Amino acid sequence: MKVAHLTSAHPRYDTRIFLKECRSLAAAGHEVTLVVADGRGDEQRDGVRIVDVGKLPGRWNRIFKTTRRVLVRARSLAADVYHLHDPELMPIGRRLKRQGRTVVYDAHEDLPRQMLAKHYLNGTVSRMLSRGVEVYQRRACGDFDAVVAATPYIRDRFAEFHPRVVDVNNFPMQGELSGAPDPTLAASPEEPPSVCYVGGIAPIRGIREIVRAMESVDQECRLQLAGSFNQLAVEQEVMTYAGWARVEAHGYLDRDGVRRVMGGSLAGLVTLHPVINYLDALPVKMFEYMSAGVAVIASDFPLWREIVVGNDCGLCVDPLDPPAIAEAIDFLVANPVRAREMGANGQRAVAERYNWQQEEDKLLDTYRALSG
Structure with missing residues (x-):
């Protein structure tokens, strides 16, 4: 399948998006394109085509103008599956869905609960925002073909209103961080641990x-x-x-x-x-x-x-x-x-137990179900 992963906010080599999900899908034989917005240009890396729509200054530019750029580029790819990684891309997902595209939303965080933790908002405002986000998220994601959740808790939250939700946990890739020096030893006898x-x-x-x-x-x-x-x-x-x-x-x-x-x-x-x-x-x-x-x-x-x-x-x-x-x-x-x-x-x-190889299987199973 032709697969397009879309992000307007994450770095191109994001651990979850690029290192794990995109590379796993490419290794499984899918044609994978990652659309980013960091101003660093296009490239081909580890079997993944990275396409850059450019970086604009300011959060509001990112939310409104960058997302439009992502949509234009996404349409040009004519992918079989569009996999979204940012809440601000949910409106794009709805537009792609109305055009008959297959859309997956990747819930990295529990966004409504995240609103409640914003220290710069008072309690009433944060609760109102949280409720508004909850309503919109249910409406938008309810139309998508699948939701990939970063934790079992987030999975259960989406499963309340969506029939196809899977937790693909952000566990480490085996061997990536091991093989280093003995972690109980200091760099030298003269240096403290x-x-x-x-x-x-x-x-x-x-x-x-x-x-x-x-x-x-x-x-x-x-x-x-x-x-x-x-x-x-x-x-x-x-x-x-x-x-x-x-x-x-x-x-x-x-x-x-x-x-x-x-x-x-x-x-x-x-x-x-x-x-x-x-x-x-x-x-x-x-x-x-x-x-x-x-x-x-x-x-x-x-x-x-x-x-x-x-x-x-x-x-x-x-x-x-x-x-x-x-x-x-x-x-x-x-x-x-x-x-x-x-x-x-x-x-x-x-x-x-807690490794990416097991989580990768769940991601690939989800894509197989979408292709069927």
């Missing part, structure tokens, strides 16, 4: 508490910080904390850089705040830490505790309590053998 945080950096993702925790860590330890801050003011703020003296900030890293940072760390932090859209999420980085053989320090949410404690691959803490985070770091630094055991347990769990 490290823990790491990899991913987008924001207050809601716990950056303030993590850096505060480094002030209280008793063991010799460094924090390897890999990712970009979403706000300059927050970056400037945490740089004034005493714990920043124990931070090595790497900025955004490619996959090789991520592998090196994880490979040189004895634990990975994923201490997101207990906001409504995180409680039932399956954070990619948690499973990537596990895949790399790195012990996990995670927020003590029921679903996450079931995974982390259930597989004995790390520790769960109150993400709003810097001393609790520091205590977990101290324990793993002081007990490297135990940290290594937890890391191995996590790696085993990924090999047996």
Whole structure:
């Protein structure tokens, strides 16, 4: 089949969209085109044709003008299946559907619940927006041919009104992050051991508490910080904390850089705040830490505790309590053998259950059903 994946907001090498879904479909024999809007031009990569509609400044331009460009390019492809990756593309999906096209919506997030977590909106406004998004999402996606959900929880939400929904979880590709140096060892005998945080950096993702925790860590330890801050003011703020003296900030890293940072760390932090859209999420980085053989320090949410404690691959803490985070770091630094055991347990769990190869089968099965 000719397949077109469409995004107006994600980078062209997005882990879920390009590295996993598009490459898996191409490897299965489909003719795959990925339409992006980053201004970096067209290219052919890993069996996927990448088509760029150009980047426009500003969010409103992206939502209104860029989406129109995506629609024009999508129509020109005459694909058998159009696979949408952004909520702002739902109107495009409806127009394609009215023209008789097969349309799949990929629900990366629970958008209505995400509205409730917007800190800059008051409660009444966020509830109204959430309800409005819920109504529109049901109306739009109800017309689509299939919904691919990033978690079982999101799957169940869409299954309330759509007959063809499948969860294709964002689990790691086996071997991508493993094979790195022993994660319980420091880079050299003279250097202290490290823990790491990899991913987008924001207050809601716990950056303030993590850096505060480094002030209280008793063991010799460094924090390897890999990712970009979403706000300059927050970056400037945490740089004034005493714990920043124990931070090595790497900025955004490619996959090789991520592998090196994880490979040189004895634990990975994923201490997101207990906001409504995180409680039932399956954070990619948690499973990537596990895949790399790195012990996990995670927020003590029921679903996450079931995974982390259930597989004995790390520790769960109150993400709003810097001393609790520091205590977990101290324990793993002081007990490297135990940290290594937890890391191995996590790696085993990924090999047996939480891996992309199993999720890929569900994606391919969905496409086979659409072609029939």
